[in-house]
Amino acid sequence: MTSPERRLVEHLTRWLGTWPATTGLDIIAEPGRALPGWDGLLHPVLGVAGPAGGVLSVPPVHAETIAARYAENQDLAHFGPLVPAMAGFPERGWFTAVYRWTTRPAPLADAGVWVPAQDPAVPEWLRPFNGDVLVAHDPETGEHLAGVGIKRHDDYGRELAVVTAPAARGRGLARGLVAQAARRVLDEGGIPTYMHSPDNLASASVAEAAGFADAGWTAFGATEQATQRKTAG
8 A cells, every 4th residue: 555655645646736845836837726626626726844844835827937937036926816817717715725634643532423415414515425424423313413425626635624512612622523534534545634724723623633734734725605615624
């Protein structure tokens, strides 16, 4: 079986078009940017960067123009927000997220049960995920307290998204669910990843406790359209 570290490389290669980067930021013409993603929606501009460099994956028809503009100003904080319009999506904004993965999830106790995403009892926000989702519920009332959905990007990449009901926060459910989901992903031959906004301290805390260390990596790209479905991460 492919090692977890190699799975990350294979995932990023498929997701972005190439990995690792050969320069500070490689602008890659990737046909996949014009194809539906895990959710059936377009994700036309997408990038990941680590301490050794990064890749920005864009539609091939606009790659040359975007690369030329980046050569003029290599400050991604300034350049990034200009990219969606250059890629043909002027209505979209620009996001930056902390990008994490793990090969050794925290040894926390299982916190939920796996059920099909289309099970009628599954909370509404988990139903868009394909495959099984992980749900924690109150043993007395049956109320759903927290859940994890998996964004299945490719043969290896499995991005985890977690939500906890406000009344159930502070019990450690989210970290337990994320660690449990990560173990299953690894057992199935994938690599579990986790993304969150830089200012989302609660999500950062969950990730750290579940074994997803911050290695100084970031993800970035075009935001979803206002009409596209939102999922938590």
